[in-house]
Amino acid sequence: MSFPKTSPYYLSSVFNNQFLDVMVNRPIPMIETDEYWEITQTYSLRPDLLAYDLYNESTLWWVFAQRNPNRLKDPLFDFVAGVGIYIPKITTLKQVLGL
Numbered sequence: 001m002s003f004p005k006t007s008p009y010y011l012s013s014v015f016n017n018q019f020l021d022v023m024v025n026r027p028i029p030m031i032e033t034d035e036y037w038e039i040t041q042t043y044s045l046r047p048d049l050l051a052y053d054l055y056n057e058s059t060l061w062w063v064f065a066q067r068n069p070n071r072l073k074d075p076l077f078d079f080v081a082g083v084g085i086y087i088p089k090i091t092t093l094k095q096v097l098g099l
Contacts, residue, residue: 005098008062028067028096034086044081055090063088 003009011024043050047061065075068085072078093099 004059006057006059008066010097026066026097028063028088028092030067030086031088031092034067034088034092036084037087038084039079039081041081043079045076045079047075047079054087055093060093063093 002014003012008026009020009023011026013021013024015021039050047064048058051060051063052058062075064079064085064087065072067088071083071085
């Protein structure tokens with residue numbers, strides 16, 4: 001069993017096709033071209049919707065938490081209106097994640 005490149009578990013091992021090993025972190029680097037943005041009510045508790053609107057891929061919801069670890073400790077419940085985050089460009093994700 002393996003995970004797609006869009007998954008946060010892509011680099012993590014699976015034992016006996018049943019058990020996920022300790023997650024191997026896939027950090028998203030800070031780059032000057034990242035856009036600072038405040039989460040709006042439309043996307044509150046819905047990082048998947050923002051990922052779809054920005055990257056045309058809802059499974060990339062986790063990149064916001066990886067890029068903003070001090071602001072989004074919980075990738076879902078901290079993703080609320082008014083929280084400012086940095087959004088990586090799709091070119092950064094293609095390079096870092098190998099998409």
